[in-house]
Amino acid sequence: MSAWIVVAAVGAGSYLFRISMLVVAARVGLPPVVERAAGHAVPVSFAALAAAALAEHVAAAGALIAPAGAVAVAVVAVRRTGSPPMALAAGMPTLWLLTAVLPT
């Protein structure tokens, strides 16, 4: 029973988060600092999420070089091509290759 309540509560709370600033903006307008922060929301949030996920993977798998190498190759691939999907196209094969050839 508690699982249903938890899922419903997190879902409802998440929706309130999603709509919160729309309500605030409609009534009083967004504070300038929030406007400025929103401009950085995508890269900063994505960076935190990616770093946390990578750190969790490293801790769980006990291997640092393969994921670090995959990220490095992904960064170079995107920088050279300007295409975000190249991160996956270059990074995942690098991860598999390094995992296969490096000793565990």
Add this chain to the structure above:
Amino acid sequence: MVASILIAPTEDRRGGTTAPDPVHRPDGRHHMMAGARAMAPWLLGVAPFGLVIGVSAVRADIPTLAGWLTGPLIFGGSAQVATIQLLDSGAAPAVAIVAGLAVNLRLVLYSATMARHWQGTPRWWQALAAALLIDPSLAVGADGYRRAATPRHGHLHYMGGAVALLATWLAAITVGATLGTALPDALQLELVIPLFLVGEIVPRLTDRATRRGVGVAVALGALGTWVPLHLGVLLAIGAGLVAALVPTGTGATADVEVGESDR
């Protein structure tokens, strides 16, 4: 079928909104399809993640349907994982709720990002659009609004991408919950999303303030995994934003150009 019921509001600068335009108008369909196409690279990343979540929902000690419902209700992979994991580990419901919401607290920031684009649209449309707001739809939507000739085109672009994302997400979770146990662990699919996020970050490192914020977020995001209740990510985002917003004294000109880095 979805396209037949989705309509984008037409903004009337003289006051409020006029009757919505059906998307089956050729230009409406065109912009929705453009949004869906822009979402396609993201779908390659979220589909494996959805599969993994579907698998974890089946393996967890919770009703499978409750695990699947995290998809449409929470609609955020990291928060879904946190919620399912904590329920599976027997954590108190309050702890699972706080953790799930903490992971999704960044949605407040995303809401602020889209508020400037959605002002003047009908409330029903805002309610629908907000329900689909998450990392990929934010990225595709923000880019669409930057490129769109009119706000309405941006709305359609956002909605096209967001609906494609929702459909793919739910399909992936469903497949994962039914067939996904056959996926080999050696694929390391849990790294698909972080690698794709890397791809989305790199082109946005266009100014010093953003680079500073991203650097702080990466450092604290990596170090913050020991913080309880998955609050490390939230702390990393907050610190990264502060670092991006605080002027350094040198290079102040570059720091002024904020508000553009979501491009």
